[in-house]
Amino acid sequence: MSTQTNNKTYELGGARAWTVWTIAVIFVVWLFNVQTGYAIVNNSVAKTLNLSIEQVGLIAATYTWVFAVAQLFSGALLDKLGSRKVLIPAIGLVILGVFLFAFAQSFEMLLLSQVVLAMGSCAGFVGAGYVGGVWFGMAKFGIMFGLVQLVAALSSAFGQTAFDFALSRWEWRAIITGFGVFGVLLLIAAVMFVHNPSEVEGEKSGAGEFIASVFRSILEVLKKRTDLGDQHPRRHRIRHDSGVRRRLGAETADGARH
Incomplete structure (x- = not known):
């Protein structure tokens, strides 16, 4: 376990705590909808890039396996480095993966996008849980983690409908590019506000x-x-x-x- 120094501390459960937690939860909602979006547009992607059924399956399997392996280390990295040094690079990786996905011109580029997406996404859900624990105290960890799950579930339910609506009006590359632009705005907010309530010394x-x-x-x-x-x-x-x-x-x- 890491220890923390008190060079600069913030009130647990205060306005800054809610700000950091909201950014972490938006990250979860965003990457969940990116994942949902891929599941919805994969037929369109397959037609655009002339992918076979085997290639589509390999892309999905690659994401799952990379995510599973990376997930082993995400919690330990958060404990060792803190939310700022993990979540900001994670958001950056998802942004990179989204843009690689949006501008993919080949099977190999699409496969690479899923590897990068998985490496960034592995810190999303566990990161939001970690932020809830360190910013609101472990006594409220269960409540805050439950809220993360609630928001994520609702976003997945409504996000699919919104994605179907958008896909009926715009081309899939434009929609995915829009997700990437939103990610850049989220990254700016994370750089400005995301950190632990006190300095992490791993x-x-x-x-x-x-x-x-x-x-x-x-x-x-x-x-x-x-x-x-x-x-x-x-x-x-x-x-x-x-x-x-x-x-x-x-x-x-x-x-x-x-």
Whole structure:
């Protein structure tokens, strides 16, 4: 866990807290709608770039796998570096991915756009949760994270309808470009306002040590889960009942022989 110095601190739950949280949530809403948008326009994209069904499937799978791998490190990076040094580059990556997507002229360029999008998107949802925890206190983490989920769900529900409406009037490249322009405005707001309530001082370590520490933490969590499972009362009861049944079976067999 990182520690924080108090060179400059802000009130938890105050106006600045709501500003930073709102920017983080808008980031989530924006990238969710970018993802929804790709699912809606992929037929149009396939026709424009003459993609095969296999290529369309590979693009979707690439995004999923890159996102999953990058997601392993997003939370640890937030804890080590803080919201500013993670969310601002993440927004920048999504912007780059959106523009690569909008101006893609080949399968390879479209595939690259999904890799970049996934690397930036991995910090979105967990970043909004992190901001809620550090800016409103862990006592309110559940409430703030629930609000993030609520806003994200509503945006996905209404965003699809809005995207269908826009697609009926504009070409898909123009719509995706509009998402990119919005992302630039969001990036400016993030540069101006996003940071932790107090300075984050992470442990000094190289990239290799950081990656190793993430996997050590994962293994530690898995080990604890296994230990808790072994200590579960139901599992002990099952073992006890199995032992009783074995003893009764042995006694019954002995009685039958006599």
